[in-house]
Amino acid sequence: MVSANGLHAARARGRNTRQLVYELLRTRIVGLELRPGAALSENDLAAELGVSRTPVRESLILLGEEGLVDVYPQLGTFVSRIRPQAVVSAQFVREALELAALRDGVAQAGERDVLELRALLAGQAEADRRGDPETFFRLDEEFHARLMAVGGHGDAWSVVGHAKAHLDRARRLSLPLEDRIPLLVQQHTDVVDALERGDAGGAETALRGHLRQVFADVETIRDRHPELFGGDDTAPPRRQPRTKEHR
Amino acid sequence: MVSANGLHAARARGRNTRQLVYELLRTRIVGLELRPGAALSENDLAAELGVSRTPVRESLILLGEEGLVDVYPQLGTFVSRIRPQAVVSAQFVREALELAALRDGVAQAGERDVLELRALLAGQAEADRRGDPETFFRLDEEFHARLMAVGGHGDAWSVVGHAKAHLDRARRLSLPLEDRIPLLVQQHTDVVDALERGDAGGAETALRGHLRQVFADVETIRDRHPELFGGDDTAPPRRQPRTKEHR
DNA sequence: TCTGACGTACTTGTATGGTAGCCGACGAAC
DNA sequence: GTTCGTCGGCTACCATACAAGTACGTCAGA
Incomplete structure (x- = not known):
């Protein structure tokens, strides 16, 4: 498994950042490390992984095509609930x-x-x-x-x-x-x-x-x-209010 | 069908630029308007459609996932030949x-x-x-x-x-x-x-x-x-020499 | 004439800046 | 107490700037 810190080290072997980020996120989602309903902010993920927003964003778009995340423009991206x-x-x-x-x-x-x-x-x-x-x-x-x-x-x-x-x-x-x-x-x-x-x-x-x-x-x-499951409606989840203790 | 000029006008109705570009390119590829082997430059497409590289690039990534285009990093993107x-x-x-x-x-x-x-x-x-x-x-x-x-x-x-x-x-x-x-x-x-x-x-x-x-x-x-067809090898196509008459 | 080195112009990949839009909290008006 | 308007902060979307790498045309030299 590729850790967040080892992401840049792995870049040397052919695969680009987008693919690494994609695989990392997909593994975390399918493995339920990222639970359905969790918010995935482009900014936060980019900061956490030490890359720019671009590869993160492109990965989220691909995951959206697979139905593993739901992207709501100007609102947020969330791990999809199992429909x-x-x-x-x-x-x-x-x-x-x-x-x-x-x-x-x-x-x-x-x-x-x-x-x-x-x-x-x-x-x-x-x-x-x-x-x-x-x-x-x-x-x-x-x-x-x-x-x-x-x-x-x-x-x-x-x-x-x-x-x-x-x-x-x-x-x-x-x-x-x-x-x-x-x-x-x-x-x-x-x-x-x-x-x-x-x-x-x-x-x-x-x-x-x-x-x-x-x-x-x-x-x-x-x-x-x-x-973990959602209805078949497409109601967007509520945004989580930000607590002060986190950074 | 959405013409290149009408692209921005259509943006008002819910769909974002990426989806419009994606649908336009996909239609052109499946309809053979863009022939297998043709080069698809992110810059040229962006200029032609009057948008920036970002939505064009994201569309090409999605088309690449479908196998309709082949992306060769630092080399070019080409409409895939039918394998x-x-x-x-x-x-x-x-x-x-x-x-x-x-x-x-x-x-x-x-x-x-x-x-x-x-x-x-x-x-x-x-x-x-x-x-x-x-x-x-x-x-x-x-x-x-x-x-x-x-x-x-x-x-x-x-x-x-x-x-x-x-x-x-x-x-x-x-x-x-x-x-x-x-x-x-x-x-x-x-x-x-x-x-x-x-x-x-x-x-x-x-x-x-x-x-x-x-x-x-x-x-x-x-x-x-x-x-229109290619072998099952993955040899990248040759880049087309640029003629002077264009622009 | 042929060969090989090199510069240039192009490519995609990544980073970052700016914009429009939505949510939720707060406060004023009723 | 309830409702409505406003405002701050967040979001994804799009545009642009920079970096890394490839291929092709040119030109020097044999």
Whole structure:
């Protein structure tokens, strides 16, 4: 993870400031370090990160396109609340693309593909034993990405990744649920088993069940953390009155 | 359509300069008014549109995210050539999403939905008779968007729209093909007919055939206009030597 | 004629200044 | 006590200035 202080040091390696700021903010938002509803001032962020407003502003525009922040001109920029409708839409996109890719994947999967997927499964089980949900999260991403790549549709993963952002913010909170990770690993395993057998129907059923499980978990989180979710209206949040103690 | 001169006049109605510039450039790129490979200088565009570099630059960043322009730092920004791999990927995304939405649509379609779709079909036939491919293009977009909305997945249309951009640039040139539009309208009609009958399998087959037809047309265009297409390498184009006669 | 160094003109990236508009608190008028 | 106008402070938006880097045309030299 790139800290705010290490931002300039990382600049040397090819990526420009905008991309670094974008990735930093996106990580913080998806990881719920920045909670839905939080205000994101261009000025404050620029000062905090030690860069000018320009790359910060450009990053916020990109995050706005993804729906991760809401920009209200002359009012402020805020981390978006999770909109139930956006979650439903994201689930549809994800399911449609991953299942379509899997159908092609079953036909094309080779021995090497199965081995790579099983290696990821082992890593996930290991992450569970260590009680390391962050690593599980990363390997989960990689698993689903590889699964699409097997069918020759690795390029389309970025589309899923975009849609998935809205799901992921809620999912983070679902992982600590009782025995959640072992269940997810088992579901992943079922998919790979069917894939190895060349069982298209079984693979599809297993993956659909898995994705719907994830979707259901989001609903559970919605009951427990309603403050992260917003209605489907577009009412701008209230600006936080500035306390005197901060600088 | 917003002309360069009318840009400031339109600013009054809610949208800011960045959005106007973005829409203008996107329209010109997808409509092939700006050809693949063309250089897009931030300075030149700003001068031409009578705005500063900032909104132009921000628009180019967004277009870069969509893959419609390639930004090479300290070198230039160019309208991207149509990458065959991107077309294949876009086709996959489109097909997966539209077909999944259609499966839900057949179950939920009401009389009103069918009437609206048929109205669009009539408009498309009319546009064909008038020899007005631009109007057909617009109504084609609307048809596919409505078709997804029938299944309750109107929100996901924007994802298709993003992916479709790469297909559309080539499609523009395919419409003048002999009797192309009547064929497309017939295929649209087949889908609606099956939808009205509640024939899920028939609707899916018809829509898949239609989308593959569009995809095949792109290949035809690729043969006739290879200059619009690029390899899958990322070699930056050459900068155009500046002639003295300009300004 | 060909080759290579170099200056110049262009590019995008970043920083900073100025503007219009919105919110919320405060105070006067009723 | 309630309502309305005003004012201060904040916001994002746009414009502009500066910095870093690339490519191409020119010209000297072999």
